[in-house]
Amino acid sequence: MGLKKFFIKIRWDLFNVCFRWVPINKNKIVIDNFFGKGYGGNPKYIVEKMFIENPNVDVIWVINNTVDKTLFPPQVKLVKFNSIRAIFEFSTAHIWIDNVKNNYKGKKRKGQFYIQTWHGGIGFKKVEKESIETLSKEYIKESKYDSKQIDLMISNSRWVSKNYRDNFWYNGKILETGLPRNDIFFMNSNNIKNKVKKFFRVNGDIVLYAPTFRNYLSIDSQVELFKINGEKIVEELYKKFGKKYTLIIRAHPNIAKDFNLKENQFLKNGSDYPDMQELLVASDVLITDFSSSVFDFMLKSSRIFLFAKDYRDYIENEREMKINPQKDLPFSFATSEKKLLNDINNFNQKEMDRKVEMFNNKMGIKDDGKSSQRVANLLNKELKGSNV
Template sequence: MGNVILKKDFKKTIFNILKLPLYILSSLIPKKSNLIVLGSSKGQHFADNSKYLYLYLKDIEEKKVNELDFYWITKNKELANKYSSDKRFIYGYTLKGMYVLLRARIAILTHSIEDLPSYLMGRKKIIQLWHGTPLKKIGYDADSWNERGKIKNSLKKAINKLFPYMDYMKCNYLVVASDQVKDSFETAFKISKDKMITLGQPRNDLFEEGKVVDAESRLAGYQKIISWLPTHRGFSDYTIVDLLKDYKFNEAKINEFLKKKKYLLVIKPHFVEKGELSKYLKGSSNILVYDEADPYPLLTKSEILITDYSSIFFDYMLTDRKIIFAPFDYEFYTKKVANLYYDYKDIVCGDICLDWEEICDHLDSNGENSTKYKSIKRIFNKYDFGNCERVYEFIKKI
């Protein structure tokens, strides 16, 4: 597996090096001062912080108060077709897409420079919104950097320096949710703290009370929506199905329990595991596999979040709703998959369950959120809402 990945990385590197003339050309093209482009998820999905900033820009454009010219650029043709009625949502590999990208002065990302065609990103101000406050180690802190060894890491850094469009973490500014998380981002991105701007995450504006959110019709008609969002186990062979098989997930029994209570359990897998999970489950009436890329509309409708090592719970705390932590494979995950920035026991602030039977026992437990819950919420979120507006005002100033 490791050798296959290395071969793919080598071929990709050579192919990307050949794009240098295009990057140089993109650096020479004059930029339009108020033109920005947005993208996410390597150009494959309309989701995350960039999505909600884009929707905010659309909203204020209708009110004729938007001072920015903006476009969503996707690399996914199916997605471009889906949103073809939106003239600001364009396929990157068209003349219009390339023209807009070349002329834009500012690029907004959530995952990496590859959210947009990176070789056309010359001389842009890059604002990295990222896709959450990290719990597991990311970027230069991730285990992959340690596993490669000093020589390979030095070579990788040299390539990034010579070919900036190949630098996964490249950005001029990094938007964070809290001052307290800057230490983690500083080492992960190799970016100074003065380039980190505490503005909050645009996607979290969705949790503001009174917001009207479109969600799947299949979520309607239940007493409670319970959402399980497990963390992807990276390149390990351990999958979401194993988290069911190995930890007492009796589908028929759990479905009957949910049915009696009029609860719906919604499982949001990582997109690479969706097919395997759908094959494993029998199609129970009160268990749903959520197949949308964006989980945030789901979370607005959820009374309970079940998660393990996903930092999505930092965001969900803004709802003040119940969180169940399910670190079934803690030892395996922290030793074989990813290290964490924080001691897990220090930051979890809800029921900790070690199998599915325990989860079912805790679904109906009530009580006020603990002092710890409120403290962790504020440590990791400086602001509750108004994040899109703060990011918009920042963009106008740079």
């Protein structure tokens, strides 16, 4: 454990003991989205539904220093991540909502309820226990400790539920509610599309390129790897679909702040946009490598193209794949821009729609636009004192 992390944990344990003498606020929820990243993920959509039926619920959201506070609803109270105030809120809240497994929150008290929404659904990579050889002893210890405290995990499919049970060191309750963040794909999308286009100052349609993080490469090497000829891509898409496109690249959160991209009329940097789901909704086409965004985007469209120039190096140096992108999915897979352009040209909409439907049935996908309501209902029930 690093020295900084060690002292943070000591501070949590010390103040957690002090605050345990303060009664639990039965109407309070405290939320973390990916270590204080901001207003997004499954927690965002759960809270918005909860406010509709329970506008007086006390919602605390922990944030880091880079977050745009203006994006939060006015009734959400913001607290600095890992601050003494944050420790107080976690120590005295009735409900915890989180979407990562190694965020230390101290020891849960009797009467507190912890729901883990996780930050992915179906995914390419092996995670948690299944990739144990790539994880640090510290992470494994943190994840096991977190799992012991969880009261409920939510899932959107048979596949995800099995993955939780097999690999998350978790024996508690799992509900296949669907993923709240995916409700957005079943709503009227015009307002979201207009919002995203206004943010990036683009006309026409959007093709989103969302490559995943590489542990085996430096940030500079990843920036170089993710370079793509936006002009050629949008030109080929125009030929295929008859639409004018702008290509938006969204880097993984781990490198987003260091991902400097030279923009032009064909290419925009989408790494700072706060809500990935809104980007997916606003996009007409998705290009990615091993991102679980594939399994979200296919709820609205089959216009998905897999592209990884470093596929062989990735397999040798990164985590082992649980889903083989070349064999297990209905989408085309390219390791060069030339092949990607050819895949766009050969795309068959009708055939791909059929294949995606078969894949969804095979995985047991439960997303239907009502996930947020289901989770909000059960959490409101918990706040009222009924067991979930």
